[in-house]
Amino acid sequence: MQRHQANVLSNKQVSNRYWHMVVDISELNIDVDPGQFFQVRCADTYFPFLRRPLSVYRINEDTIEFLYLVKGQGTSAMTKIQAGQSLDMMGPVGEGFSLDPSAGNILLVARGVGVATLAAVAQAACRQQVKCYAIMSARSRDDLLAIEFLEDYGAEVFIVTEEEGTSDVENVKRIIKEDICATTVIDAIYTCGSRRLSKLSQSIANELHIPGEIALEEHMGCGMGACFSCVCDIREGDTTKSVRVCTEGPVFPLHKVVME
Amino acid sequence: MQRHQANVLSNKQVSNRYWHMVVDISELNIDVDPGQFFQVRCADTYFPFLRRPLSVYRINEDTIEFLYLVKGQGTSAMTKIQAGQSLDMMGPVGEGFSLDPSAGNILLVARGVGVATLAAVAQAACRQQVKCYAIMSARSRDDLLAIEFLEDYGAEVFIVTEEEGTSDVENVKRIIKEDICATTVIDAIYTCGSRRLSKLSQSIANELHIPGEIALEEHMGCGMGACFSCVCDIREGDTTKSVRVCTEGPVFPLHKVVME
Amino acid sequence: MTSRKNMQVIIGGLTLNNPIMPASGAFGPEMEQALDFNRLGAIVPKSITKFPQPGNAKPRVCETNGGMINSIGIQSKGIEYFLAHTIPAFDKFQAPIIASVSAESLEEFVDVSATLANHKSIRGLELNISCPNLKGDGKAFGMDAAITRELISQVRTVTTKPIIAKLTPNVTSIQEIAVAAEKGGADGLNVANTMLAMAIDVDTRRPLIGNVMGGFSGPAVKPIIVRMIYQVAQVSSLPIIGCGGVMSGRDAIEMMIAGASAVQVGTASFINPTALTDILAEIEEYMEQNEITEIEELIGSIII
Amino acid sequence: MTSRKNMQVIIGGLTLNNPIMPASGAFGPEMEQALDFNRLGAIVPKSITKFPQPGNAKPRVCETNGGMINSIGIQSKGIEYFLAHTIPAFDKFQAPIIASVSAESLEEFVDVSATLANHKSIRGLELNISCPNLKGDGKAFGMDAAITRELISQVRTVTTKPIIAKLTPNVTSIQEIAVAAEKGGADGLNVANTMLAMAIDVDTRRPLIGNVMGGFSGPAVKPIIVRMIYQVAQVSSLPIIGCGGVMSGRDAIEMMIAGASAVQVGTASFINPTALTDILAEIEEYMEQNEITEIEELIGSIII
């Protein structure tokens, strides 16, 4: 949980609402896992005041990448950062995804900017020669990002959007069950970005008796496990337990998460 | 007292502690007089929060120039503004200097950044073919700015500095009396930037029965005459009267000002 | 802006064309150069005292993170000058004038209020019972519920024009003071005046304000004021004027949602001289986007 | 840094190696990854309650201009877990541990304090009588002078270890509460906890904090806290721990000049995880530049 000043190599708008940033980590001496995140200082002012949590989207030898949705003050300010400037980021924070190298096929279920978190799983899966199937859900085609990256990683991508009327839970369920699981044995499910799709993923994982993982989002204060802003409940046997998303997560076993 | 977004043509460091900014006013439709100032927003954040008053240093056809000392938060932030960006400035504010076109010779007594305010007088004097004598006082030679500009305007410049041990009031008095007034009839005195030199100017103006003007500085809230942050006392016959430096000044008749 | 919007709000019987007005002390006739006064919901001049007063030691302002501290004191030319010059300067505009009164004693409050209320151009009174710059270590009338009630009920006897009590936020329970003001007969509550604050120059070890302490305003204080507006709205049925840290239309709307019927804008004008009318335009835009035609619908519309 | 500087300060009989310590609730064992705990003046864990408590509804934090609002509530694993796990985790460091106590009744305060004070590694108690997140619309024990005095005098009977009363800034007269705490037998005063505040999302019209209101911290509040430190220093001879909005060494020095003997740093660590030790280094640098060798010289050194 160190604070770093990383050199920004590029920061570009990639669609209507999304930006993409590449930072140099070659001098930082850090190991980053898929699912971990950084607490980013979006501007050198006291408004936005707090750091913003951003997952690592892609993890390369000398660089990491962020894919971010421009939502409010923080991410808007972040778009002002130019190549050559430095990014004040703290991390890597949290527990990332686990990927069983002996898995044959895995399924990613991402909604919206959730792809920013799951892309790193596809990347790791590709390296370990695990085949990825990916459901990518978004408002519109313009909001769908990283499809090509995922395909480069050998992922088979299924696109659903509101625009096309294909993103309802029933249809996603049908795709998973009929288009994917009918012909393929899925060994693990990974999800991020939508409560509805998380519930669906949870019930499918349960039904098929396969493990799954979910990356959660909560508003954060410290991002260091100190302040208990980011808690959520997870199941521990018969009871629930309060955990901090920033340090005990953001990735949790899918079956343990209590969907609110 | 309008707010303008002026295009910054250049913003450069000109000595150890001073910066110089040129902004384009060709589209603004404003008339600026020597001694008037602008309320400058040094950065687009809430810290620095307030605007900063800066005199116009030079007034050209299409541009105005600021000469500023980097002192605290505000002026430091101002150094970050780059050519091509815009400067949020409100003004021109206040009552400037008056210059009698029939004057033969005038004397400027400036200390430190006071030259930023008096240079515009020299510029106006030159245009009206009034001859300027100028005492320029500063900590060191490095802190002495605009000497060449003043000389270009035909001013005869006398330099005094702490560094050289020449800036004490007695010596300045000697220069004015022996080096300048012994051979020249001074028709008006203008001063800015030092309480000690203002007192001296006041007493010389008094002694020689010549008019004088002084540009005052006070901490400002609104810069629009509304808040009464910037008051000072001036003499009105036998009593004193409270005036606002921002709107009733910053330039006042030298003999009226109550030196604190 | 296409659809017709009703921006009118009512404060103690006074109908305002819109809810945006200047905060006392951060507004003056000079601002006409930058601002169209006819578009203001009301005009609130600097607090006036009975006799001329010199104001406080300098420096009178300093800045802090996201705000400023002032200790102008009530520099005033006295009520005679005020009626002869200040009121006429504002009278030509469409917006009703609400005169802000400051005084050092209860009697003086009554006295000044009576004189002001007699003037036909003065449509309402705002009693500044909260100025932290008076003698006595920042204490103010508005820090005591009993004194607040007594003061307002006495002023009530000398006028039927709307009385707005400007409360101080420097209290344990603003609700208690609000209720006292209501019982005393106030027609509206201003929530609130400045927070008492202080800053020190660590190089000189001297206070940055000549008067040592001063009133803290600006965006930094807004979350405290929003909380107080919400609290007061729970216990009082009087219309509330929100005041403290409004810089944008969204800030003003936030206060209205919390329970304010109108909003005063002070410090924002120092940063942006057209803040008052810009804020009004931003509110109209928000209403347009959210298909709100009656601004009153916003008041107290918080969803808990 | 060449000359030798004495950074020691004394708080109620406890000698600290330096005046900089974390603020309760904004610090935890996990921060060891970023920070050298041995360089802290003291260690102040999150407030502890007798029994486990779940904490408040979400969202628990939101940001404002120059600050943040939190309403964590005292999420706590209870005193047993605290003594079994939290204290040992901090015990290996050189800095003395000051335990922060929170409770819902006077009896519980006494009870928890007695148990904590019995633990040899706990060197002092900070009584959080000011948490605005308890039930009852943000009310706290520390809003009432008589209750404050009674509470502290009862805790006084169960321990001779230093007792620090953490005051709330949400009061009309912090001086009055400070004097009450002193009379009750406190050894030091923390000035202060968070300001009660609120923010509303104007798009949803809902509070940005699940619990509606919360505690406001960060640089925005500093001028209010500096004022209170100064006010308390005028009426009480107890050592003061300044707390609220310290982001830099100069902020900490400002509080010391106003009258604080030590300074707590909370929110700053969220922005900069090494804020605590960076601030210490900045103080040392200031002392070097100003040729100050004894940090105690700064305390209350304001020039009026």
Ligand SMILES: Cc1cc2nc3c(=O)[nH]c(=O)nc-3n(C[C@H](O)[C@H](O)[C@H](O)COP(=O)(O)OP(=O)(O)OC[C@H]3O[C@@H](n4cnc5c(N)ncnc54)[C@H](O)[C@@H]3O)c2cc1C
């Ligand atoms: C572990 C984790 C990883 C994330 N990874 C990504 C990513 O890779 N790409 C991406 O675009 N977004 C990601 N998010 C969401 C991202 O943090 C928010 O979109 C961002 O903080 C919004 O900030 P803002 O100032 O633009 O919006 P505002 O709405 O103005 O933010 C106001 C406050 O709310 C918080 N907030 C708002 N939305 C969220 C949210 N969804 N989660 C947590 N805090 C929030 C902000 O941090 C800030 O404190 C992630 C969130 C978490 C918790």
Ligand SMILES: Cc1cc2nc3c(=O)[nH]c(=O)nc-3n(C[C@H](O)[C@H](O)[C@H](O)COP(=O)(O)OP(=O)(O)OC[C@H]3O[C@@H](n4cnc5c(N)ncnc54)[C@H](O)[C@@H]3O)c2cc1C
């Ligand atoms: C009418 C007028 C014209 C001026 N013209 C020039 C000029 O042309 N060039 C130049 O370098 N300086 C000029 N000054 C001084 C300049 O305004 C201050 O140096 C500047 O405000 C300092 O801001 P800062 O944030 O860098 O310093 P800080 O010390 O951090 O400022 C803190 C606060 O104090 C105020 N302040 C500090 N010093 C002064 C001062 N001398 N006068 C008024 N307010 C002050 C600031 O405005 C700010 O509000 C002028 C001042 C006035 C009143």
Ligand SMILES: Cc1cc2nc3c(=O)[nH]c(=O)nc-3n(C[C@H](O)[C@H](O)[C@H](O)COP(=O)(O)O)c2cc1C
């Ligand atoms: C320079 C200045 C002078 C003020 N003078 C007065 C005053 O005379 N009477 C009064 O009731 N309030 C006075 N105030 C307080 C404002 O009316 C307002 O309550 C406060 O500034 C908070 O609002 P803001 O954050 O929008 O500025 C003054 C504020 C400032 C900044």
Ligand SMILES: Cc1cc2nc3c(=O)[nH]c(=O)nc-3n(C[C@H](O)[C@H](O)[C@H](O)COP(=O)(O)O)c2cc1C
């Ligand atoms: C997330 C958070 C949790 C807090 N929890 C506690 C607490 O448990 N007990 C307490 O006495 N103060 C608590 N506080 C208040 C801080 O200790 C401190 O008084 C306040 O934040 C002001 O200091 P700062 O501006 O340096 O953060 C908390 C503050 C924050 C931001």
Ligand code: FES
């Ligand atoms: S953000 Fe502070 S504990 Fe997770």
Ligand code: FES
């Ligand atoms: S700065 Fe406000 S009156 Fe001069």
